[in-house]
Amino acid sequence: MPEGHVIHRLAREFNRDFTGRALTATSPQGRFSAEAALIDGHRLIEAEAHGKHLFMHFDNPEPEHIVYIHLGLIGQLRFEPNDGARGQIRLRLDNGTVAAHLRGPQWCRLITEEDYAAAVAKIGADPLRADADPESIRPKIARSRRSIGSLLMDQKLYAGVGNIYRAETLFRQGVSPFTPGKEVTDAQFDGLWEDLVEIMTIGAETGQIDTVRADHMPEQMGRAARDDEHGGEVYVYRRAGLDCYVCGAPVRQQVMEGRNLFWCPRCQPE
Incomplete structure (x- = not known):
């Protein structure tokens, strides 16, 4: 299972190359299709890591506008060329040049602000966060x-x-x-x-x-x-x-x- 530094690096890469852009969101595997449709064409406001948990906040007005990912033991999130990718891709986020491909996560959910607050409340102190106590x-x-x-x-x-x-x-x-x-x-x-x-x-x-x-x-x-x-x-x-x-x-x-x-x-x- 990836340790926390990996998730923080992913969040930083999203914030560097994906925030502020309208992203194309799809689920080639099909298991996240309905949720991907709700964020498709919307801008990523911020990606953040809390321990081994990744949250991506989108600007769509729906109550469910935060993608919540936990990679688990076998999950992978990779940045790859957007001209075709292989494997069972749960979520694909394309910025027009590069695509982020999520494969085999423990979970990938679309959640509300209330869900987000409840999830973060269960996570301990993260040594990589400036606000950790x-x-x-x-x-x-x-x-x-x-x-x-x-x-x-x-x-x-x-x-x-x-x-x-x-x-x-x-x-x-x-x-x-x-x-x-x-x-x-x-x-x-x-x-x-x-x-x-x-x-x-x-x-x-x-x-x-x-x-x-x-x-x-x-x-x-x-x-x-x-x-x-x-x-x-x-x-x-x-x-x-x-x-x-x-x-x-x-x-x-x-x-x-x-x-x-x-x-x-x-x-x-x-």
């Missing part, structure tokens, strides 16, 4: 018996944080993923939030997840660069059994709530 989730963490490794993946708390950012920020801050929320100190809470803002901002700017500090980059350590579909350099994610770049201990892996968790037992002691 980490203080709104601090007391929830402080009261919880769940592990911080679990809490970081809760989209009602940390919006946009996925498996990679979860593993990497815990490592970078030296926090065991098994620490109960109620035992996370204020300093640790602040450190995790500030680190998420930093590394997710880098991801939104570059399009890949890079979490390794300068001293541990391949050229500094004389090691091979990471070869992984996600791109970028990471400390522990998908490095089970390999030596930690900081202490040399083998990186460990186990399943936590259905997702693979990676950590260094020496750098992140319980």
